Amino acid sequence: xxxxxxxxxxxxxxxxxxxxxxxxxxxxxxxxxxxxxxxxxxxxxxxxxxxxxxxxxxxxxxxxxxxxxxxxxxxxxxxxxxxxxxxxxxxxxxxxxxxxxxxxxxxxxxxxxxxxxxxxxxxxxxxxxxxxxxxxxxxxxxxxxxxxxxxxxxxxxxxxxxxxxxxxxxxxxxxxxxxxxxxxxxxxxxxxxxxxxxxxxxxxxxxxxxxxxxxxxxxxxxxxxxxxxxxxxxxxxxxxxxxxxxxxxxxxxxxxxxxxxxxxxxxxxxxxxxxxxxxxxxxxxxxxxxxxxxxxxxxxxxxxxxxxxxxxxxxxxxxxxxxxxxxxxxxxxxxxxxxxxxxxxxxxxxxxxxxxxxxxxxxxxxxxxxxxxxxxxxxxxxxxxxxxxxxxxxxxxxxxxxxxxxxxxxxxxxxxxxxxxxxxxxxxxxxxxxxxxxxxxxxxxxxxxxxxxxxxxxxxxxxxxxxxxxxxxxxxxxxxxxxxxxxxxxxxxxxxxxx
Amino acid sequence: xxxxxxxxxxxxxxxxxxxxxxxxxxxxxxxxxxxxxxxxxxxxxxxxxxxxxxxxxxxxxxxxxxxxxxxxxxxxxxxxxxxxxxxxxxxxxxxxxxxxxxxxxxxxxxxxxxxxxxxxxxxxxxxxxxxxxxxxxxxxxxxxxxxxxxxxxxxxxxxxxxxxxxxxxxxxxxxxxxxxxxxxxxxxxxxxxxxxxxxxxxxxxxxxxxxxxxxxxxxxxxxxxxxxxxxxxxxxxxxxxxxxxxxxxxxxxxxxxxxxxxxxxxxxxxxxxxxxxxxxxxxxxxxxxxxxxxxxxxxxxxxxxxxxxxxxxxxxxxxxxxxxxxxxxxxxxxxxxxxxxxxxxxxxxxxxxxxxxxxxxxxxxxxxxxxxxxxxxxxxxxxxxxxxxxxxxxxxxxxxxxxxxxxxxxxxxxxxxxxxxxxxxxxxxxxxxxxxxxxxxxxxxxxxxxxxxxxxxxxxxxxxxxxxxxxxxxxxxxxxxxxxxxxxxxxxxxxxxxx
Numbered sequence: 001x002x003x004x005x006x007x008x009x010x011x012x013x014x015x016x017x018x019x020x021x022x023x024x025x026x027x028x029x030x031x032x033x034x035x036x037x038x039x040x041x042x043x044x045x046x047x048x049x050x051x052x053x054x055x056x057x058x059x060x061x062x063x064x065x066x067x068x069x070x071x072x073x074x075x076x077x078x079x080x081x082x083x084x085x086x087x088x089x090x091x092x093x094x095x096x097x098x099x100x101x102x103x104x105x106x107x108x109x110x111x112x113x114x115x116x117x118x119x120x121x122x123x124x125x126x127x128x129x130x131x132x133x134x135x136x137x138x139x140x141x142x143x144x145x146x147x148x149x150x151x152x153x154x155x156x157x158x159x160x161x162x163x164x165x166x167x168x169x170x171x172x173x174x175x176x177x178x179x180x181x182x183x184x185x186x187x188x189x190x191x192x193x194x195x196x197x198x199x200x201x202x203x204x205x206x207x208x209x210x211x212x213x214x215x216x217x218x219x220x221x222x223x224x225x226x227x228x229x230x231x232x233x234x235x236x237x238x239x240x241x242x243x244x245x246x247x248x249x250x251x252x253x254x255x256x257x258x259x260x261x262x263x264x265x266x267x268x269x270x271x272x273x274x275x276x277x278x279x280x281x282x283x284x285x286x287x288x289x290x291x292x293x294x295x296x297x298x299x300x301x302x303x304x305x306x307x308x309x310x311x312x313x314x315x316x317x318x319x320x321x322x323x324x325x326x327x328x329x330x331x332x333x334x335x336x337x338x339x340x341x342x343x344x345x346x347x348x349x350x351x352x353x354x355x356x357x358x359x360x361x362x363x364x365x366x367x368x369x370x371x372x373x374x375x376x377x378x379x380x381x382x383x384x385x386x387x388x389x390x391x392x393x394x395x396x397x398x399x400x401x402x403x404x405x406x407x408x409x410x411x412x413x414x415x416x417x418x419x420x421x422x423x424x425x426x427x428x429x430x431x432x433x434x435x436x437x438x439x440x441x442x443x444x445x446x447x448x449x450x451x452x453x454x455x456x457x458x459x460x461x462x463x464x465x466x467x468x469x470x471x472x473x474x475x476x477x478x479x480x481x482x483x484x485x486x487x488x489x490x491x492x493x494x495x496x497x498x499x
Numbered sequence: 500x501x502x503x504x505x506x507x508x509x510x511x512x513x514x515x516x517x518x519x520x521x522x523x524x525x526x527x528x529x530x531x532x533x534x535x536x537x538x539x540x541x542x543x544x545x546x547x548x549x550x551x552x553x554x555x556x557x558x559x560x561x562x563x564x565x566x567x568x569x570x571x572x573x574x575x576x577x578x579x580x581x582x583x584x585x586x587x588x589x590x591x592x593x594x595x596x597x598x599x600x601x602x603x604x605x606x607x608x609x610x611x612x613x614x615x616x617x618x619x620x621x622x623x624x625x626x627x628x629x630x631x632x633x634x635x636x637x638x639x640x641x642x643x644x645x646x647x648x649x650x651x652x653x654x655x656x657x658x659x660x661x662x663x664x665x666x667x668x669x670x671x672x673x674x675x676x677x678x679x680x681x682x683x684x685x686x687x688x689x690x691x692x693x694x695x696x697x698x699x700x701x702x703x704x705x706x707x708x709x710x711x712x713x714x715x716x717x718x719x720x721x722x723x724x725x726x727x728x729x730x731x732x733x734x735x736x737x738x739x740x741x742x743x744x745x746x747x748x749x750x751x752x753x754x755x756x757x758x759x760x761x762x763x764x765x766x767x768x769x770x771x772x773x774x775x776x777x778x779x780x781x782x783x784x785x786x787x788x789x790x791x792x793x794x795x796x797x798x799x800x801x802x803x804x805x806x807x808x809x810x811x812x813x814x815x816x817x818x819x820x821x822x823x824x825x826x827x828x829x830x831x832x833x834x835x836x837x838x839x840x841x842x843x844x845x846x847x848x849x850x851x852x853x854x855x856x857x858x859x860x861x862x863x864x865x866x867x868x869x870x871x872x873x874x875x876x877x878x879x880x881x882x883x884x885x886x887x888x889x890x891x892x893x894x895x896x897x898x899x900x901x902x903x904x905x906x907x908x909x910x911x912x913x914x915x916x917x918x919x920x921x922x923x924x925x926x927x928x929x930x931x932x933x934x935x936x937x938x939x940x941x942x943x944x945x946x947x948x949x950x951x952x953x954x955x956x957x958x959x960x961x962x963x964x965x966x967x968x969x970x971x972x973x974x975x976x977x978x979x980x981x982x983x984x985x986x987x988x989x990x991x992x993x994x995x996x997x998x
Contacts, residue, residue, distance in 0.1 A: 019548035022541070023522045026529060034533075038725035039743025042521070042780060046739070049518035053552060226537035240545070244538025281541065 006069035007081065013063055014088055015282050020054040022240045029246060032232040048107070055103070059096045067092060080279070083467045087284055097146045106143065109135050110412050117410035126381050126399045129410070133377045136412040137370055144371075154371035157415035161291045162422060164469045165482075167368060170418050173425065174361045177484035182391055184488065185354045188342050188495045197337040204256040204326055212256070212322040213249055213263035216315070220267050220301065221454040222247075226274055235262040237269035237298075242281050245273045256323065257339055261302050268301030269294060271454060275462030290470040291416070295423025296430055297457070303353045303424075304431050304490065305453070310445040312336040342495070344392040346401040353424070354491060358391040360421035363406070367414050428487035429478040430461070505568035506580065512562055513587055514781050519553040521739045528745060531731040547606070554602070558595045566591060579778070582966045586783050596645045605642065608634050609911050616909035625880050625898045628909070632876045635911035636869055643870075653870035656914035660790045661921060663968045664981075666867060669917050672924065673860045676983035681890055683987065684853045687841050687994045696836040700825055703755040711755070711821040712748060712762035715814070719766050719800065720953040721746075725773055734761040736768035736797075741780050744772045755822065756838055760801050767800030768793060770953060774961030789969040790915070794922025795929055796956070802852045802923075803930050803989065804952070809944040811835040841994070843891040845900040852923070853990060857890040859920035862905070866913050927986035928977040929960070 027047050035043060057063070067089055074082055113132035120129035144153035151159075155167045162170075214229060227239075232248035239245040247266035251259045272294060276286035288294040305311055316332030330338070342352045348359040366383055369375035375383060384403040385396045396402040408416050435441045438452050445453075460477045471481055478486075526546050534542060556562070566588055573581055612631035619628035643652035650658075654666045661669075713728060726738075731747035738744040746765035750758045771793060775785035787793040804810055815831030829837070841851045847858040865882055868874035874882060883902040884895045895901040907915050934940045937951050944952075959976045970980055977985075 015544075016548050016552065019545045020552065022545050023526055023549055026525060027522055030525060030529070034727065034729075036723065036725055036727055036743055038722070039740055042740030042742060045514075045781065046518045046521050049515050050522055053515065053519065053556075057552075223537070225535055227535055228533065230533075241538055241541030243541060244535055282544070 006066050006073075007077070007085075010063070010066040010070050010088075011084075011283075013057065013066065014084075014284070017054050017058045018282050018284070020050055020057065024050040024054065025238050026240055029238050029240075032234070032236070033230045033248060055095065058092065063092060064096070080285070084283055084285055087466050091284065094147060098143060099146070102139070102142060102146065106136075106139050106412060109139055110410070113412065114407075114410045117404065117407070121400050121404045124398045124400045124404070126404060129404065130378055133380075133409060136409070137377060137414070140412055140414050141371070152372065154368055154415065157371070158418065159415075161413075161416050161419050162470065163290055164471050165292075165422075170364065170422070171368070173482060173484055174357075174364060174418070174421065177357060177421070177425070177487070178361050178391065180484065180488050181354075181357055181491070184491060185342070185344060185358065186393065188354050188491075189344060191495070192342045195337075197341050198330065198334045200255050200257075200330075200338055201326055202254045204251075204253055204323065206251045206253065208322050209251050209256055209259045212319065213259055215318070215322075216260070217247070217263055217267045217270075219448055220264070220271060220450050222267050222270055223274055227270060229263065229266075235266050237266045237273065239270075239273045242274060242276050242278060242286055245270045256319075256327070261306060261339070264306040265298045265302040268298035271301070271457070272297045272462050275454075275458045276465050277463050280465050285465040285467060287466045289466050289468065289473060291419035292422035292426055293461070293470055293473065295419055296426035297461070299423050300427040300431055300457075304427060305445060305450075307336075307339050307353070308442070308445060308494075309336050310442040312339070313446045314448040340494075344394050346388070346394060346396060347405055354495065355392055357421040357424055357487075360417050362387040362391060363417040364421075366403075367417065371414065422482065425482050425484055425487045426474060428490045429474060429480065429482060430457075431490065432486050433460075433478045505565050505572075506576070506584075509562070509565040509569050509587075510583075510782075512556065512565065513583075513783070516553050516557045517781050517783070519549055519556065523549040523553065524737050525739055528737050528739075531733070531735070532729045532747060554594065557591065562591060563595070579784070583782055583784055586965050590783065593646060597642060598645070601638070601641060601645065605635075605638050605911060608638055609909070612911065613906075613909045616903065616906070620899050620903045623897045623899045623903070625903060628903065629877055632879075632908060635908070636876060636913070639911055639913050640870070651871065653867055653914065656870070657917065658914075660912075660915050660918050661969065662789055663970050664791075664921075669863065669921070670867070672981060672983055673856075673863060673917070673920065676856060676920070676924070676986070677860050677890065679983065679987050680853070680856055680990075683990060684841070684843060684857065685892065687853050687990075688843060690994070691841045694836075696840050697829065697833045699754050699756075699829075699837055701753045703750075703752055703822065703825055705750045705752065707821050708750050708755055708758050711818065712758055714817070714821075715759070716746070716762055716766045716769075718947055719763070719770060719949050721766050721769055722773055726769060728762065728765075734765050736765045736772065738769075738772045741773060741775050741777060741785055744769045755818075755826070760805060760838070763805040764797045764801040767797035770800070770956070771796045771961050774953075774957045775964050776962050779964050784964040784966060786965045788965050788967065788972060790918035791921035791925055792960070792969055792972065794918055795925035796960070798922050799926040799930055799956075803926060804944060804949075806835075806838050806852070807941070807944060807993075808835050809941040811838070812945045813947040839993075843893050845887070845893055845895060846904055853994065854891055856920040856923055856986075859916050861886040861890060862916040863920075865902075866916065870913065921981065924981050924983055924986045925973060927989045928973060928979065928981060929956075930989065931985050932959075932977045 024047055027043060027050065031040070031043050031047075067085075070077075070085055071089065074085055077085065109132070113129070113136055116129050116132045120126060140157055141153045144151070144156035147159070148156045152167065158165070158167055158170070210229075214224075217229060218224060226243045227245040227247070230246065230248050231250060233250065235248050235250055237245070237247045247263065247270045249259050249262040249266065272288060273286075280286035312332050312335050316330075316335050319335060320328050320330065327335075340352070342354045344355045344358075345351060348356070348363075351359050362384065365387065366375065366380060369383075370377060370380075380403050381399050384399075388394055388396050388402070406417075408414075434453060434456050438444070438456055441453070444450075461473070464473065468476060474480070474482055523546055526542060526549065530539070530542050530546075566584075569576075569584055570588065573584055576584065608631070612628070612635055615631045616628050619625060639656055640652045643650070643655035646658070647655045651666065657664070657666055657669070709728075713723075716728060717723060725742045726744040726746070728746050728748060730749060732749065734747050734749055736744070736746045746762065746769045748758050748761040748765065771787060772785075779785035811831050811834050815829075815834050818834060819827050819829065826834075839851070841853045843854045843857075844850060847855070847862075850858050861883065864886065865874065865879060868882075869876060869879075879902050880898050883898075887893055887895050887901070905916075907913075933952060933955050937943070937955055940952070943949075960972070963972065967975060973979070973981055
């Protein structure tokens, strides 16, 4: 068997795995968007079966033999093939390290924990969820030991989401950030209190919101020939190929902004996925190197562009044209202020950009303590309350609005949360660089021209796919590894500078 | 390994195959309904990969070993398990008989033939399609020889769609039918010429059509908690489980009836699929025994119910309420006559119920002659023209409206067409029985009560799934094997009886 043959065979096998996963992604998308309720039980079984098939095919001994053969001759490969080999082998090694029995045990524990969490949240009854949380922590420790017995468990888990950065590094970045962002939030909150944002009436027509969000997506550069926007309870982005990237949003008749910023946020993710190179189609090079990098794209568009004064100096008029009845009286400045309320609150997903990271840091610190033995799961609610008061100055009235608010732990997804705040920090670094390289950056935004920014992101971030990993990518793009200063500068410029 | 163990393992394996096929069905549904155009290339590859995975898993040596073990002890099985074993083993044997190389060669020939057919139809150029048709006939003969070398090839192919009935049997039924239906069509056409149906204006609002078709589907008993209706270029029904059955329709602003009867037709298919037994979920017992039986359900609802006078004596008022502007002036009788035009024409899918079977018989006779050596592919256009004149009295002006009109041959689907006419005949037999057993059958239809009919169909047809095959099922339900008399009686009663 020549190397070329092994490589072709390996690629064909990886492509089949990729196709199975794309099918699984469509089953999940449909489940959230169009599936009728009585389809739920069978759909769960279908998703589990496809996931197992993909895992079996990927971790089969034949796959290992093909890797051996290809890696022994990788010096003869093209750079693209080498990158693919390296990334696929990385995934393969992580996949084979977890025994099937643990995969199954974890899946069963997840399913039980998810239902317990739903019930616990409904009843505001943390003890109902506690044994499941303990079980998932124990299983995650086992998983971590399989993945990399030499790393502390939380480091091994963090790698599932944010590969190439250590818990200590995140910790030191977050410590610097928290020390500055906490007083900054207080300062901004006090300043804002003297000039409350305009009152927004209710009764926003959903069809008009659909048209408005679709226009903005199209203006951003989202290609509707290669994607679509639908509605789901929790907005998300998914793709089945570079030519088929789908976002969802959710409309409220009470106010028009949650749909708008869901669309822009998911649109930021989607522009990334539509921007991978065609030659990477069907391979795992057509992917982001980490969740933090992916989140940097959504956050950049949502907050740094979509909540900028420049944006509203263009879209104020468009907004009033779409909503003459409800929004006709709102000036550009009214709208800018309406979408930039700052008010520390209990719920992460509703948090403004001045407090959001602090919600994340609380979760990160709790996860870290759970995995290094400094904290027991039963004490999570108390620590949560304490930290919410320390960091955000708010009092947590119950666990529903406290440590039971997020779905992540019920899925056993420990190490996921920090990627949200890292995404904000990466976004600020990337934005500073883009501002400095694109002439008349905000003038262009203020005239609704996003093409220069999108082109810049495509060239510097999107087209690289997974060739460059997180830290090398950021170093290449921004000239530095992630730090909190760019983000803090962004907040200060936006909220403290005299208008 | 005990028998119970083998059976559990076999069932788990069959279920995985079933899940892969359900996923493939969702990929296909999405392709027709929501997929953006640039997703097409990757989607084709995904569907092919899933299909191959399902085939590989189903035909693996391990599957054969499990069958051996289970079949040797099948006398200890429950009746349901025996039925499942038998049906699964039937499918397994057909699947393993076709070598992988032939599957691949066929798939490639199909793909090339489909594109050639599109082009040939566009250009009205049969010779462009001819070599592909010849190739698919040759490959189908090979396939037939693999499936059953002792049967004539066309019989072996017919079994792909209408298992358990021979070509000779179909031939003798169709001969009887054709001899009576041809003069009957002429008689009805002449009678109708003296009383032309009302002129239908254009400009039918699509949203109103959607509401109207959804109301009728719901009235028929279609469970929207276990299914949905969407839009596609060619209406179809598919399911991913008993709890998730989806129909599509297509709306025209020019007239409201094509959407309506597409919805009712697909609704008939869908009621069947929503009516399988829950205990059969995820197995191939939750399926129709043949395409003809499936088609009997769609035809019964579409024509025998949806085009009945009783139906319009109820839905006339509903129609006028949904379409006050365009349809407010149309009486129940106007509507009844509008949906029962009779006029022999060129295109099968547009044919009325008095001529439809004749279109099918022409295709059946041509296919039969192609496979028994009486006809060469190059002579199909001439034979087509001749038969259209003989059976329907129409002159075929070109091959686009002649032998190039249908997609089936470009897919190499020989033996599919006869199931359409068989479906009509089965439907008429089933209808006669239902009429005789349900008290006040048409009074119930005339008051919009479909529940008694649906309940009857559920009990006698739907819930059996694939336990009873076509002829035994019909014998059990109707007390006789299929014949053309019931259908001819239905036509005569409807079109020739004095009002």
